[in-house]
Amino acid sequence: MSEKCTHASISDLEGVKEFLRPLLFGLAEEDVDELARAAVQECYDPGDIIVREGDIGDAVYFIVDGEIEVIKQFLDGSERFLHTCGVGETFGEMALLQEGGRRTATIRATQPLTVLKIDRDTFLNVLGRSPSLSVRVLVRLTGRLRDADQQAIADLSRANEELTRALRRLERLDRTKTDFIQVSAHELRTPVAALLGYAQMMQSNEIVQREPSLQALVEGVVNSTKRLHRIFNNILDVSRVMANGVKVHRTQVNLFVIMDGVYREFREALEQRNLTLTYDSLRGLPPYPGDPDLLYKVFYHLVNNAIKYTPDGGSITVTGRVVETPDLGRCVEVAVEDTGIGIAPQDLDLIFEKFYRTGEVAFHSSGTFKFKGGGPGLGLAITKGMVELHGGRIWAESPGYDEETCPGSRFVVQLPFEDEEDGEETEDETAE
Numbered sequence: 001m002s003e004k005c006t007h008a009s010i011s012d013l014e015g016v017k018e019f020l021r022p023l024l025f026g027l028a029e030e031d032v033d034e035l036a037r038a039a040v041q042e043c044y045d046p047g048d049i050i051v052r053e054g055d056i057g058d059a060v061y062f063i064v065d066g067e068i069e070v071i072k073q074f075l076d077g078s079e080r081f082l083h084t085c086g087v088g089e090t091f092g093e094m095a096l097l098q099e100g101g102r103r104t105a106t107i108r109a110t111q112p113l114t115v116l117k118i119d120r121d122t123f124l125n126v127l128g129r130s131p132s133l134s135v136r137v138l139v140r141l142t143g144r145l146r147d148a149d150q151q152a153i154a155d156l157s158r159a160n161e162e163l164t165r166a167l168r169r170l171e172r173l174d175r176t177k178t179d180f181i182q183v184s185a186h187e188l189r190t191p192v193a194a195l196l197g198y199a200q201m202m203q204s205n206e207i208v209q210r211e212p213s214l215q216a217l218v219e220g221v222v223n224s225t226k227r228l229h230r231i232f233n234n235i236l237d238v239s240r241v242m243a244n245g246v247k248v249h250r251t252q253v254n255l256f257v258i259m260d261g262v263y264r265e266f267r268e269a270l271e272q273r274n275l276t277l278t279y280d281s282l283r284g285l286p287p288y289p290g291d292p293d294l295l296y297k298v299f300y301h302l303v304n305n306a307i308k309y310t311p312d313g314g315s316i317t318v319t320g321r322v323v324e325t326p327d328l329g330r331c332v333e334v335a336v337e338d339t340g341i342g343i344a345p346q347d348l349d350l351i352f353e354k355f356y357r358t359g360e361v362a363f364h365s366s367g368t369f370k371f372k373g374g375g376p377g378l379g380l381a382i383t384k385g386m387v388e389l390h391g392g393r394i395w396a397e398s399p400g401y402d403e404e405t406c407p408g409s410r411f412v413v414q415l416p417f418e419d420e421e422d423g424e425e426t427e428d429e430t431a432e
Contacts, residue, residue, distance in 0.1 A: 009041055009043065009064065009065075009114050010041060010064060010114075010116075013036055013037065016036040016039050016041075016116065017032055017033065017036045019062070019064060019116070020032055020035055020036055020039075020062065020116075023062065023088055023090075024132075024133060024136070025132075026132035026133075027126075027130055027132060027133055028130065031126045031129070031130055031133070034122060034125070034126055035118055035122065035123070035126055038118050038119055038122040038123075039062075039116040039117065039118050040116070040117045040118075041064070041114065041115075041116055041117075042114070042115050042116075042117050043112075043113065043114050043115075044066075044109040044112075044113040044114075044115070045109065045112060045113075046109055046110055046111055046112065046113075047108065047109065048108065048109045048113070049106060049107070049108050050068065050107040050108065050109060050113075050115070051091075051092060051103050051106065051107045052103065052106050053072065053073060053102075053103050053104065053105050053106045054102055054103060055102065055103045056095075056101070056102060056103075057092060057094075057095020057096050057101045057102060057103055057120065058119065058120050059092060059096075059117045059118060059119050059120055059123075060090060060091075060092045060093045060096060060117075060118050060120070060123050061090060061091050061092045061107075061115045061116065061117055061118075062088075062089075062090050062115060062116040062118070063085060063086060063087050063088065063089050063090070063091075063113070063114075063115055064087065064114040064115060064116060065087060065112070065113065065114040066086075066087070066109060066110075066111040066112050066113035066114060067084055067085065067086045067087075067109075067110050067111045067113070068084065068085050068091065068107050068108060068109055068110060068113060069081060069082075069083075069084050069107075069108050069110050070082040070083050070084070070085070070091070070105045070106070070107055071105060071106050071108060072105055072106070073106050079106075080155075082105060082151065083147060083151075084110070090140070091107055092107070093123070093137055093140070096120050096123060096124060184235075188228075188232055189232040189233070192225060192228050192232060195225050196222065196225040196226060199218060199221045199222045199225055200222060202218045202221075203215075203218050203219070203222060235378065237297065237378070237382045237385075238354050238378045238381050238382050238385065241381075241382065241385030241386070241389075246294070246385070246386075246389055248290075248291045248294065248389050248390065249291050249293075250289045250290055250291060250418075251289070251290075251291075251292065252287040252288070252289060253287060253288050253289070253290045253291075253292050253295055254287055255282050255285050255288055255295070255320060255332065255334065256279070256282040256283050256285065258292065258295050258296050258299060259279045259282055259299055259318055260279075261296060262296065262299050262300050262303050263277055263279065263303075265300065266303060266304070266307060269307060270307070273307065273310075273312045273313075273370075273371070274312050274313045275307060275310060275312070275313070275314055275315065275316060276314075276315045276316065277303065277315075277316045277317075277318070278315070278316070278317045278318065279317075279318035281318070281319045281320055281321075282318060282319075282320045282334070284320075285320045285321075285322070285332055286322065286332075288332050288415060288417070289417065289418055290390050290415060291389075291390070294386045294389060294390070295386070295390075297382060297383070297386055298383050298386045298387055298413065299318075299334070299336070301379035301380060301382055301383045302336040302380075302383060302411050302413075303316065303318075303336065304379055305379055305380060305411075306336055306338040306340065306409075306411075308370075308371070308372060309338065309340040309341050309371075309372065309409070310338045310339055310340035310341075310371075310406075311339075311340065311341070311371055311406060312371065314338065314339040314340060314406070315338070315339050316336065316337070316338045316339075317336075317337045317338075318334065318335070318336050318337075319334070319335050319337070320332060320333065320334045320335075321333050323414070325414065325416075328391070328392070328393070328414060328416040329416055329417070330416065330417045331392070331414040331415055331416045331417065332414075332415050332417065333412065333413065333414050333415075334412075334413045334415075335410055335411065335412045335413070336410070336411045336413075337408065337409070337410040337411075338408050338409060338410075339406055339408045340406060340408055340409060341372075341401060341402065341403045341406055341407075342398045342399060342400050342401045342402055342406065342407040342408055342409050343396055343398035343400075343401055343409050344398075344400060344401040345398075345400065347401075348395075348396050348397075348398065351380050351396060352380050352381055352383075352384040352394070352396075353381060354377065354378055354381035387413055387415065390415050390416075391415075391416050391418070392413060392414050392415040392416060393413075393414050394411065394412065394413045394414075395411075395412055396409060396410070396411050396412075397409065397410040397411075397412065398410065
């Protein structure tokens with residue numbers, strides 16, 4: 001505020017009354033006199049803040065000369081313009097109408113400004129005994145609320161349009177990324193498959209078999225190539241799931257047989273790590289109408305995940321039962337439980353996102369089956385996709401993450417039973 005008012009001003013009490021009288025038409029003369037006597041003249045330069053958002057509302061202001069702008073200021077330093085007020089208009093009355101009311105916007109001078117400031121108590125006393133002033137204030141506030149609503153609707157419409165455009169761009173980028181990943185993985189898998197074939201042929205060569213050093217080298221090439229092949233297959237699987245390009249071919253599946261095949265796949269790794277895998281309870285489950293290839297991938301990745309995050313000497317237990325659920329109906333429920341390092345609460349949902357990995361990437365450990373071994377972070381995303389293709393769901397449970405106490409984790413899969421008609425419908429409706 002200027003130290004000395006050099007702008008247009010009112011020199012005496014009568015001048016204040018003459019200014020207020022037409023603005024408060026219908027107000028009793030004694031009320032005009034009371035307001036005029038309480039009025040304090042203040043002057044501001046352009047850019048000065050008269051009231052700030054969040055301040056206690058202790059006065060109402062009448063603009064004698066100049067103009068103000070009403071703005072909303074945000075924590076990041078940005079601001080949004082709301083409206084302007086000029087000569088003869090009031091501002092600040094909204095915060096007076098509730099005890100301890102705070103300013104909802106910031107008022108800033110845009111021109112050399114002169115105002116009359118009337119304190120809260122005086123204004124409310126006059127307002128309480130003057131119906132005409134009450135109606136005038138109510139009409140003014142209603143108009144401002146209507147204008148604010150219209151502006152908010154316009155702002156929301158513009159924001160919605162911008163978000164819609166951004167969403168469409170992201171969808172196009174996501175499709176492009178998915179196509180690129182799928183094509184790249186397919187193109188890379190082809191030469192890797194040829195390399196694997198040649199390496200396996202070398203393993204059976206008589207010269208290689210007679211030389212232990214050559215055997216070790218060729219075995220390393222074969223193992224590394226197999227790992228590359230698995231990674232490319234996983235990338236293709238997840239890209240197909242993302243693009244709705246997996247078709248479910250349902251048939252009656254024995255889940256014990258599926259898990260037995262998974263066990264045989266990991267038997268060598270389990271023996272090397274001194275891990276036990278138990279799945280006898282699956283013997284009693286009824287046949288499930290599902291896709292055997294997709295279900296194999298579900299339990300392959302779940303067991304692989306358990307192996308990676310269970311210390312040597314631990315155990316992995318697979319249990320199964322038939323349950324009734326309110327939303328899915330009759331389901332087969334299979335749980336894979338380990339004695340591993342567990343999962344932090346904030347990671348329980350994120351672990352099913354593609355390429356998500358717990359822990360620091362800098363400490364990524366390379367190894368297919370070693371403890372805390374690395375990977376591209378696709379296994380659980382593939383698992384979730386395959387389960388959902390069967391109309392089921394999957395979730396993870398864990399008391400928390402602790403490498404010392406190893407609280408373990410539990411992955412639960414629920415797959416709904418479907419009658420023959422439903423099974424055929426699912427197969428036909430699944431996008432290729």
